[in-house]
Amino acid sequence: MxxxxxxxxxxxxxxxxxxxxxxxxxxxxxxxxxxxxxxxxxxxxxxxxxxxxxxxxxxxxxxxxxxxxxxxxxxxxxxxxxxxxxxxxxxxxxxxxxxxxxxxxxxxxxxxxxxxxxxxxxxxxxxxxxxxxxxxxIAIAYNLDGVDNLTLGGETLAKIFNGGIKKWNDPAIAALNSGVSLPDEAIVPIVRSDSSGTTDNFQQYLTTASKGAWTQGAGSDFVGGVGEGAKGSAGVSQAVAGAPGSITYVEKSFADQNKLKAAKIDNGSGAVALTGDAASKAIAGAKFxxxxxxxxxxDLNSIFGSTEAGAYPLVLxxxxxxxxxxxxxxxxxxxxxxxxxxxxxxxxxxxxxxxxxxxxxxxxxxxxxxxxxx
Missing domain, CATH: 3.40.190.10 (Periplasmic binding protein-like II)
Known part of the structure; x- marks a missing residue:
């Protein structure tokens, strides 16, 4: 991480x-x-x-x-x-x-x-x-031409990263993105090929927030079974920058450095953009x-499982x-x-x-x- x-x-x-x-x-x-x-x-x-x-x-x-x-x-x-x-x-x-x-x-x-x-x-x-x-x-960084405003949730993210959702215009993604023209294009998940605390936390988030869609577990090695591997935070962010249709999980600073778009997360209370204030709101509700x-x-579930309006829950x-x-x-x-x-x-x-x-x-x-x- x-x-x-x-x-x-x-x-x-x-x-x-x-x-x-x-x-x-x-x-x-x-x-x-x-x-x-x-x-x-x-x-x-x-x-x-x-x-x-x-x-x-x-x-x-x-x-x-x-x-x-x-x-x-x-x-x-x-x-x-x-x-x-x-x-x-x-x-x-x-x-x-x-x-x-x-x-x-x-x-x-x-x-x-x-x-x-x-x-x-x-x-x-x-x-x-x-x-x-x-x-x-952690940003959900993506490369999708013409889509500058994308919302995903714990369940859709789990299905993207375990192969349950394969196309960007899948009905589950479309339901979170009313009015957005989503292409009939394959999703290319990019994941860490090396052991990583970022991977562990992302998979813990999916376990908590996916309503049972993620059953693969957590750990520092990616266990979703799909995707193309790249080494390190720099590697996954650079891979997404060069691969249309791709998506990854990466620290915000790397998404910013590579000028990647970051999806909003709907935690059940509406779409929330990744901002410092939104992340701080999720942290403020943390339990020990x-x-x-x-x-x-x-107790990381208190952050990853937050349904508070305006809180961005994917925080390390x-x-x-x-x-x-x-x-x-x-x-x-x-x-x-x-x-x-x-x-x-x-x-x-x-x-x-x-x-x-x-x-x-x-x-x-x-x-x-x-x-x-x-």
Missing amino acids: NFKRNAAVLGVVAIGAMTLAACGSDNNSASGGTTVNSAASTATCEGKEALSAAGSSAQKNAMDAFTSTYIAVCKDKGHSVKLAYNPSGSGDGRTQFIAKQIDFAGSDSAIKGDQAAAAKARCAGNDAWNLPLVFGP KNENSGDLAL ATYEIVCSKGYDADTTAAVKSFLTSAANEGQADLAAQGYVPLPGTVKDKLNASISAIG
Whole structure:
């Protein structure tokens, strides 16, 4: 899964300490050009200077933005800080976290099962918490000449991607697109040929939203049984750009980069276009598996199955996996400080990078969990 991947996706993202200026100001400019009100930040900038993290490449650009902002905040508060984030993949991040090689992990899915038990041992007998910090929408991108306004739903998408619907003018699609002239043309599904968190989330969405039309299950490998494969988010989006009649699921930033049209989704309450506000509305209605716990692993069905008017339900979440307790005092302070900044002023730049800033309901719960660490 990757909201916005670059060629250095497997390299270490290391952002060095910035030197404290002799005369500080309450307003600093982060490296991305955003003005940061350091006085308003509740990040303490205390604890050890250098944090390390690894994992999800999907959140790599978000971590860049968070770190740049955090450095600016701490510079003005008289602290020099660093964060090295290696976007080596979710599985590797969880493995390194369990092995105590990094301070926290980024992951496209919550830690669970045997890994959660191993993480508890790593955290000195305390639970590891899943904190959803970065969200990004998936576009249903298509290439259909003359059709600029297309609506699909969970059931029609399931049947397109498992071969139940083969033509663009199928009556089920036509019923969602009154007044639209749909061609008598074969649908060409383009799917990820590599293992992908995007595929897993898309198939989980189909399982939840298709009214039983998707029975193939989920997982990081595509299991629909139809379609042409392409590697990576760049691969599927470029394939659709060059193939009339094609359709894929891909992160919004890639659809935008390739100038692809994105279908609206009718979740049962009318067609909803993919916008930041519409995705944020679906996220705001999210429920958590343990509502009264500091662990904020999401009940994804509450997002994927949303029928709220104006909510775009096909949204990805990525987590930071941290020790609820069990760090040494300096690491505890640094982890809490960085995450506090990321969950608040760090969200300001995310929309421009293809992510969805945290809605207030999620931000409040996240801040409460961060405060409870240690």
